[in-house]
Amino acid sequence: MEYEAVIGLEVHTELKTASKAFCSCSTAFGGEPNTHVCPVCLGLPGVLPVINRQVVEFGLKTALALNCRVAPFCKFDRKNYYYPDLPKNYQISQYDLPLATGGYLKINVDGQERVIGITRVHMEEDAGKLVHVDGPGGGYSLVDYNRTGVPLLEIVSEPDLRSPAEARAYMEKLKAILQYLDVSDCKMEEGSLRCDANVSVRPRGSQTFGTKTEVKNMNSFRALQRALEYEIERQIAILEGGGRVEQATMAWDESRGVTTVMRTKEQAHDYRYFPEPDLVPLEIDAAWIERVRRELPELPDARCRRLMDTFGLPAYDAGVITSSRDLADYFDRVVALYPDAKVVSNWIMGDFLRLLNARNLEPGQAPVPPGELADLLKLQKEGTISGKIAKQVLEEMFASGKGARQIVQEKGLVQISDTAALGKIVDEVLAANPNVVEDYRNGKEKALGFLVGQVMKATRGKANPGLVNQLLKERL
Amino acid sequence: MPISTAEVEHVALLARLKLSPEEKAAYTEQLNAILEYMDKLNALDTRDVEPTAHVLPLRNVFRDDVSRPGLPREKALQGAPEVSEGQFKVPRVV
Numbered sequence: 001m002e003y004e005a006v007i008g009l010e011v012h013t014e015l016k017t018a019s020k021a022f023c024s025c026s027t028a029f030g031g032e033p034n035t036h037v038c039p040v041c042l043g044l045p046g047v048l049p050v051i052n053r054q055v056v057e058f059g060l061k062t063a064l065a066l067n068c069r070v071a072p073f074c075k076f077d078r079k080n081y082y083y084p085d086l087p088k089n090y091q092i093s094q095y096d097l098p099l100a101t102g103g104y105l106k107i108n109v110d111g112q113e114r115v116i117g118i119t120r121v122h123m124e125e126d127a128g129k130l131v132h133v134d135g136p137g138g139g140y141s142l143v144d145y146n147r148t149g150v151p152l153l154e155i156v157s158e159p160d161l162r163s164p165a166e167a168r169a170y171m172e173k174l175k176a177i178l179q180y181l182d183v184s185d186c187k188m189e190e191g192s193l194r195c196d197a198n199v200s201v202r203p204r205g206s207q208t209f210g211t212k213t214e215v216k217n218m219n220s221f222r223a224l225q226r227a228l229e230y231e232i233e234r235q236i237a238i239l240e241g242g243g244r245v246e247q248a249t250m251a252w253d254e255s256r257g258v259t260t261v262m263r264t265k266e267q268a269h270d271y272r273y274f275p276e277p278d279l280v281p282l283e284i285d286a287a288w289i290e291r292v293r294r295e296l297p298e299l300p301d302a303r304c305r306r307l308m309d310t311f312g313l314p315a316y317d318a319g320v321i322t323s324s325r326d327l328a329d330y331f332d333r334v335v336a337l338y339p340d341a342k343v344v345s346n347w348i349m350g351d352f353l354r355l356l357n358a359r360n361l362e363p364g365q366a367p368v369p370p371g372e373l374a375d376l377l378k379l380q381k382e383g384t385i386s387g388k389i390a391k392q393v394l395e396e397m398f399a400s401g402k403g404a405r406q407i408v409q410e411k412g413l414v415q416i417s418d419t420a421a422l423g424k425i426v427d428e429v430l431a432a433n434p435n436v437v438e439d440y441r442n443g444k445e446k447a448l449g450f451l452v453g454q455v456m457k458a459t460r461g462k463a464n465p466g467l468v469n470q471l472l473k474e475r476l
Numbered sequence: 477m478p479i480s481t482a483e484v485e486h487v488a489l490l491a492r493l494k495l496s497p498e499e500k501a502a503y504t505e506q507l508n509a510i511l512e513y514m515d516k517l518n519a520l521d522t523r524d525v526e527p528t529a530h531v532l533p534l535r536n537v538f539r540d541d542v543s544r545p546g547l548p549r550e551k552a553l554q555g556a557p558e559v560s561e562g563q564f565k566v567p568r569v570v
Contacts, residue, residue, distance in 0.1 A: 019543040026543040033562045034553060038546030044555075054541035075529045082492050084566045097529070132568055142563035145552075270490055280534040 002204045003239070005232045006212075007161035007197055008119075011174060012152050013184040014126060014192040015058045021125045021151035022049030022092060022279075029190055033144035041149035043088030049278050051076075055123055055151040056282065058183040059099045060292045062153055063121045065177050065299055068103030070289050076123075076276040081269055084143050085127035093154075095273040098122035099282075105177065106301060107169040108319060116170050117158030126150040153183075159198065159209070164228035168221050171195055172323060176300045180325045188220050195224055200245070201235045210235070211245040215259055217252045227252035231259050303328055311341035320349050326364035327353075333370035338377045347377065351391055355398045368397045376404035388461050389413050417464040419471070422455075425463070426471045429454045440476055448472060479507045 017027055023040035040047045063070050077095035103118035128148040130141045155174065161167045175193060178184045186193040200212035215231050218224040230252075235245050250259040298306070300322045307318040307328075322328045327348070334344045352373065356366060376397070380390045385408055396407045408414060416422050429451060430437055440447035448469075455468045484504045488495050495503065546552070549562055558565035 017541050019539075019541050023546075024539070024542060024544040025546045032549070034549050034564070036546060037552045042547075042552060050537060050539045052541050053538035056538070073529075080490070082490075083569065084564070131563075132570065139568045140558075140560075141566050141568045142560055143566060144563050270486075272490065275529060277530070280532055280537050281529045283535045 001240075003201045003232075003236050004162055004204045005164075005228070006159045006200050006202060006209055007163075007167050007228060008159035009157045009161065009167060009170060010196045010198070011155045011157075011171065012126075012194045013155065013178055013186065015055055015151040015153060016182065016184050017052055017054045017058070017151055019052055020149035021052055021055050021123070022149055025149065027150045029192070031146050033142075034146065036146040037148070041087075042145060043086075049092065051279060051282075052151065056099075056284075057292065058151075058181075059121065059123050059153055060284065060289065061181050061296060062155070062178065062183055063100030063103065064289070064293050065181055065296060066100075066103040066105055066118045066121065066155070068100035068118060068121055070100045070284055071097060072285070073097065073281060073283055074099050075281040076279045077273045078276050079124075079271045079273055081271060083127075084141060085130050086148065087128070087145060091125060091127065092276055092279070093124035093273075094122035097281075105170070105173055107166060107173050109163075109165050109169050114160075114166065116160045116166075119156040119158050121153055121155050124152050124154055126152050159200075164225045164232070167197060167228055168225045171221060171224060173300065176323050176325070180297055180299050180303075182297070182325075191219075194219075197224070197228060197231075199228060199231050199235070201232055201239065210239075211247050213245065213247065213259075214249045215252055216249060216262065217254075219254070223252060223254055226257065227259060230257065234259065300325075307331075307341075311335070311345075313341055313345055317342075317345040317349060320353075321345060324363050326362065330363055330366065330370055334374050334377075337371060337374035338381075340377075340381075343377060344373075347373065347394075351394050355395060359398070367401050368394070372397060372403050379404055379408060383415060383417055383464060384408065385413055385415050386461065386463070386465055388456075388465075389415065392461070413462060415464050416459055416462050417467055419467065422459075422463055422467055423471055425455055425458050426468065426475060429458060430472075430475060437476065448476075478511050479504055 014027075015021075019025060020027055020036075020041055023038050025038050025041055026036045028036065040049055060070060074094060074097045076092050078090040079093045079095070080090045082089055098120045100121040101119065103121070104115050105118065107114050107116055126147050126149065128143055128145040130143055132141050133139050157170065161170055175186045178186050178193070184192060188194070195218055197215045197218070198212045199215060200210035202208065202210040213231065213235070215227050218227045231250060238245050247265045249262045249264075251262045252259050304315075304318045304322040307313045307321060308315060313321070320327075321331045331344060331348055334348070335341050338344060352366070352368075356363065361367075373394075376390055376393055379385050379393075380387060385393065389408075393404055393407050393413065396402070396411075397404060400407070402410075416425075433451065433454065436447045436450055440451070451472055452465065452468050455463050455472070456465070481500055481504050484495070484500050484507065488500075488503075553559045553562070553564065556564045
């Protein structure tokens, strides 16, 4: 039987505020343990939380960018659970009256656009960090409450995703939107962007849902895709074997490449939500919503269209470049200095992104400033260096942080375009390979490629390829 | 009796309360009395009454997004059952 997957994602993103959601402690990442804490976020008796206005502003920006309806009235609730990552024994969250509902975002997979529904966007606080230590009597846990109370947005999708690739595309698009809005750092490895997935499978074409599992602990886009692929296969294998999928919460084990059961339905949490009496409700009027809407920046889809319209870039190129605001900004700066947009996009999508990824860097952290990439492209266009050398130079620019011109000069990489000098080398190569010359004259076209290669080798890649071809043909 | 002893035990577990058999019996009875009173309230027609989200007539009370130093770490850890490496040391639960 053919199956299809049904996937919904719950994404948590830490908001980029200076202070926590309900107290004035710093939200800075990586401080010494328990140095960004106060009586409010430690849950000491007698304290009163007050919401940070910026949390609501960021929430509204996000809700509007995701095409949601903002609730005119919303409130906070307590989600009760006993686990030492929250010292109050409850998390301040939103339950039945969230900030916003009913939105969507668009994804593009294999050239096909799909609209993915957003069920809701709500505000809540993050929990602390636990480190578990093995030892006698079950060991112990160490708790750092610096992250406790850092504002989060929870963004829940409809079960509209049908494959791991779509889930990944959704997550990437959501990250891009959050970064364009400048509301979150979106660093998955630091936990400022996290994702849980609800997954089930059903016979293709069926309208009812299968039993779902929730998969947690996916800390990268790749992990999300791999975990979903594994979990879907696991569920299909159970059904194919005549079994039933058990409702459970699964944890993705990155090193082993498997999902394992964290808790079953019987152990499911019973959160006993009730209204948070310490915080007063929010009323968000039309004027406020309109003000935030007017202040929204250009979003990825609009920018993608603009790149296609302004520069005639293919949809694929424009999509890759606008997938990150920093990358799109980088592209704009290079194009301002070197106005051949397609050449710039080829370099950015090719060697530039490859070198960035190899170093695990984000586009905003590129060691090569846009002006230097433009210089490199100019050197190539002027014929000072060949395309092949240009690739080497870019690599060297990433490694050393030096400018293109400086590297070309220091390493003596200037292209040899001097007919006399190159002619001499061509003559040497022809003299050294009489058999190949013979082959070519007997009609073996491929022999020319070999001779070009020999000239390139002799000049360590610096020969002007067009001139080499011309000189060889003249002599043959 | 809308609430059984088993439910009282479940709620006690969720609240991490250890109850004696006498307490369980007493709380079962008390909770049932409370819920019976709720039934009485439920008998009222509240169709035209707005649900109460908060007892105070206040809305939109905000703080500006300004960070301030919190507690010194020694103070923050003062109430911890045990301390290790500047952190709260607690029994491992997973």
